[in-house]
Amino acid sequence: KNEVEQSPQNLTAQEGEFITINCSYSVGISALHWLQQHPGGGIVSLFMLSSGKKKHGRLIATINIQEKHSSLHITASHPRDSAVYICAAHFGGSNYKLTFGKGTLLTVNP
Amino acid sequence: EAGVAQSPRYKIIEKRQSVAFWCNPISGHATLYWYQQILGQGPKLLIQFQNNGVVDDSQLPKDRFSAERLKGVDSTLKIQPAKLEDSAVYLCASSFGLAETQYFGPGTRLLVL
Numbered sequence: 112k113n114e115v116e117q118s119p120q121n122l123t124a125q126e127g128e129f130i131t132i133n134c135s136y137s138v139g140i141s142a143l144h145w146l147q148q149h150p151g152g153g154i155v156s157l158f159m160l161s162s163g164k165k166k167h168g169r170l171i172a173t174i175n176i177q178e179k180h181s182s183l184h185i186t187a188s189h190p191r192d193s194a195v196y197i198c199a200a201h202f203g204g205s206n207y208k209l210t211f212g213k214g215t216l217l218t219v220n221p
Numbered sequence: 222e223a224g225v226a227q228s229p230r231y232k233i234i235e236k237r238q239s240v241a242f243w244c245n246p247i248s249g250h251a252t253l254y255w256y257q258q259i260l261g262q263g264p265k266l267l268i269q270f271q272n273n274g275v276v277d278d279s280q281l282p283k284d285r286f287s288a289e290r291l292k293g294v295d296s297t298l299k300i301q302p303a304k305l306e307d308s309a310v311y312l313c314a315s316s317f318g319l320a321e322t323q324y325f326g327p328g329t330r331l332l333v334l
Binding site for chain 1: 266320323
């Protein structure tokens with residue numbers, strides 16, 4: 112069964128802290144996405160990756176295909192980073208549909 | 222570039238009533254998705270279109286939900302009749318093609334009383 116698990120479910124940090132959110136998946140994938148959802152807002156795609164590491168500003172996403180695991184890191188966290196972060200995987204198949212994790216609610220306090 | 226547009230943003234109805242949501246994807250995007258997101262959960266794919274054809278509707282409750290994308294551009298999702306458990310945010314997303322980055326609309330928040 113195609114499953115995506117995220118941890119932690121909730122995360123509270125102080126401004127400036129280094130943050131890590133984890134994602135694991137059950138079987139091989141073709142690609143993995145990290146998405147950001149602000150309260151009451153839409154979803155924004157942060158990264159799509161199938162191997163290695165990607166960086167955009169203070170955000171870094173890594174994936175280990177052998178261990179079926181990905182991490183999203185935020186350096187020098189800021190209150191505006193407060194949001195739900197969602198991991199989603201393409202498990203292959205002709206339609207490339209995404210299977211989503213339940214999300215991690217991040218709160219960064221000033 | 223204009224993003225994915227959805228309307229209405231909010232809707233409150235009573236159970237057994239009907240409701241329809243509209244989505245206009247980013248111009249040129251062939252793939253369109255409708256997701257249901259229940260509070261505290263990740264989005265669940267309801268239906269995926271490639272142009273005006275259905276690619277996946279395996280999780281669409283077809284006894285009450287229907288969707289169409291007649292001209293391969295904008296799309297409507299209908300619920301008839303609504304149940305209490307349909308209360309959720311309905312998200313529309315589009316992408317240039319399969320396995321490409323998906324761009325999400327702001328969502329329609331539905332409350333069924």
